[in-house]
Amino acid sequence: MLIGVEPEISIRVAGELLMFLPAARRVAVNRVPFDGTSTLGHLVESLGVPLPEAGPMTIGGAAADPSTRPEAGDEVHVAAVPRPQPVPLEPGQAAPSFLLDVHLGTLARRMRLLGLDTAYHNDMDDPALVVQANAERRVLLTQDRGLLRRRALWFGAYVRGSRADDQLRDLLDRFAPVLRPWTRCTACNGTLVPVDKHEVEGALRDGTRRTYDIYGRCADCGQVYWRGAHGDRLEEIVRESTRLVASVRGDGHPRAAVSET
Template sequence: MNVATFRFYAGLNRFLPSARRQCTFSAPFAEQSTVKHMIEALGAPHTEVDLILVNDKPVGFDHPIQPNDRVAVYPAFHGLALGENARLRPPPAVLHFVADAHMGALARLLRLAGFDTLYYPNISDDEIARYCETEQRIALTRDRELLKRSVIVHACYIRSNKPERQLQEVFERYELATHVEPFSRCLVCNGRLYPVDKLAVLHRLPPKVQEQHERFLQCTGCERVYWEGTHWASLRSQLDALLPPS
């Protein structure tokens, strides 16, 4: 039987059985197995892996495992610059996302911060994979098996159950703080917001809003109208509290 040794580092240990966490262990493998196949067979989705060393040398996902190989597997580390030879995938070309059916609150927060984030309450795994493949979107999910689909290149496994902490996870993973554009996307449909003349939307406004406000934004998708009322101020405070200090 062919056997290699493996060591998973930092956050990747959460995907392993407790007996294999924070230690080097041996595992059998079949002929012609690649490191990607073995990493995912052992529990870690490929999207969470940022560096693989085999016998202390960086390799790609398609590297074939050999008997007695020593495989070290590392997650994405914030601020760590990898050489081109070590990089497993190019960085995301565009910072836009697709959230799974359980990530509605996170999707809303990302939209509040100005990030293009698709979300549908009944979105299927197949649809998420298709958006990732055809639009190069970054998947946001707690579904480990979804992240093992080969067509999903960029994704973030969300650890927390709390939306505020989930947002922080995504901000840290993709260094989003410098890309924030508050109130540039509709919280409901993800459409872009643009300034609109008051007269053009006057028929949509409650009487008090007509009297008290002059500046408005409208969604290009659902045509919902936004203005700087108390709800706006509350959302602004919520976002400011969530963003990392500048």
């Protein structure tokens, strides 16, 4: 080691992860000081990449994990999370469930439209979100990078995109979940059940009662549903989502994460 030269580690970050780095460090290879004690996970997060977004890591081409302590001069590569990403399921759990932070309300409604078990509260703070995600084994979806860095969180994911359409595509591309459209209440996440028109007509406006004959009702909150003026748009969302998930699941090969645009 040269006297007066501070030891360093080179960390190459996949292009899909550069969005998490500060603009001044948004380059493929960053050199970070070697202190002899920091783990690989700590160094990666010090660059700005939340660990839930970091995929396979290598040191000098050999597999490593976040608890590994690199040595001076090591060359580290951090890949993006492969897609589709599997989610650990509890015994008896057929499909992953999700919890969204307060800023993703529109995405939550679209996920429920597709039949995804999606919890959402517009008044829940970060600690409470982590508690619920852990207790119910829900994937926490957020655009808050600090929230993803909470050590207590069992599983989280950053949602890319500023528009609900883009956010939904990112979610479906990342997890390729099984879809069951029209089975959940978009208001509360409860289960929808078919209901005879005469059972709900007292809650309907005259125009709705005359125009529609097929209805569903939430078994939890009692919200009544029918194919309304926005039906075509909702059908389009379901069709596009079904096609996307089919293409991702049918690929058979994990794919790197997509970049935020």
